[in-house]
Amino acid sequence: MPTVLPLPALLEEIRACRACADALPLGPRPVLQASATARLLIVGQAPGAKVHASGIPWDDASGERLREWLGIDSETFYDVARVAIVPMGFCYPGRGSGGDNPPRPECAPLWHEKLIDQLKGVGLTLLVGQYAQRHFLGGRRKPSLTETVAAWREYAPDYVPLPHPSPRNQPWLKRHPWFEHDVLPALQERVGALLAPAKHTAREAQSANKDSTMTKPAIDIQRVYGPLPEGGRHCFLVDRLWPRGLRKEALANVAWLKNVAPSTGLRQWFHKDPAQWAEFRKRYLAELDANPDAWQPLAEAAAEGHITLLYGSHDTERNHAIVLREYLEKQSKRK
Numbered sequence: 001m002p003t004v005l006p007l008p009a010l011l012e013e014i015r016a017c018r019a020c021a022d023a024l025p026l027g028p029r030p031v032l033q034a035s036a037t038a039r040l041l042i043v044g045q046a047p048g049a050k051v052h053a054s055g056i057p058w059d060d061a062s063g064e065r066l067r068e069w070l071g072i073d074s075e076t077f078y079d080v081a082r083v084a085i086v087p088m089g090f091c092y093p094g095r096g097s098g099g100d101n102p103p104r105p106e107c108a109p110l111w112h113e114k115l116i117d118q119l120k121g122v123g124l125t126l127l128v129g130q131y132a133q134r135h136f137l138g139g140r141r142k143p144s145l146t147e148t149v150a151a152w153r154e155y156a157p158d159y160v161p162l163p164h165p166s167p168r169n170q171p172w173l174k175r176h177p178w179f180e181h182d183v184l185p186a187l188q189e190r191v192g193a194l195l196a197p198a199k200h201t202a203r204e205a206q207s208a209n210k211d212s213t214m215t216k217p218a219i220d221i222q223r224v225y226g227p228l229p230e231g232g233r234h235c236f237l238v239d240r241l242w243p244r245g246l247r248k249e250a251l252a253n254v255a256w257l258k259n260v261a262p263s264t265g266l267r268q269w270f271h272k273d274p275a276q277w278a279e280f281r282k283r284y285l286a287e288l289d290a291n292p293d294a295w296q297p298l299a300e301a302a303a304e305g306h307i308t309l310l311y312g313s314h315d316t317e318r319n320h321a322i323v324l325r326e327y328l329e330k331q332s333k334r335k
């Protein structure tokens, strides 16, 4: 049986590592932080040149944005007793024509298992970028990073996949406003509960975690054309029109709540110009506000247990079911 090094000795060994020194333009300088008590584990890509120079993880514009996303300050972020930061490659890998090189492939196989096995207190792992997602999610990953991030509820409660917070990713954030509307509030709630100071009692932390949408996803959405969740009895079709090509028997156990869908005028307007997503969202939320009878059965079913909203749209990132779920989640928090 291989000897398990105590964590301080393991960290010392990592800091002395030169396994891929010949491939590192600025030489080895592993940048990470870890302790056995850490509750949150952040797995990013690899240090950039600025982080290599300072030796402080996420000490750059990407780190600032990541802290904003998590809703925590620098003091909390760098509290090694609460937050572990373990990138896919510990040393700066240099630059290629398209930006920083990928993390060195030697690093994670050499160190990750030994190190992460010792982080027994971790309750949530953030997978920042495609390398971390590939390594930790394997076959559960979706075909693209965007689809993986959009499916964040599937990976709860252990993981949250995130895009890279680099300022260069601003166009991605603009194209996918659901990330800020849906993912970040739930992420901040979960991280807040997880990193609550010790005076927060275990019972309170447990209760906050229980209510978090990242711990217990109560409302899923999916295209109606995929395989339905087993039993189908908690599924609701939320389109105004019956899905083209589907026979009634295929949705025999599904309740059809057509009146909760956007009005015909709004649906047709958005169909003509999907770039109006933000405006569509605003108008649909106003319709929901004005029509509580339509969504009340969904709110009641979601209070009882897990439900799935089914929709027909090809667009899995901008459709009314996303807005409806957001609305229902907000309603449940108001209670």
Ligand code: SF4
Residues within 6 Å of the ligand: 014, 017, 018, 019, 020, 021, 028, 029, 030, 089, 090, 091, 104, 106, 107, 108, 110
């Ligand atoms: S990148 Fe990883 S494997 Fe390579 S020298 Fe640094 S710590 Fe060692």
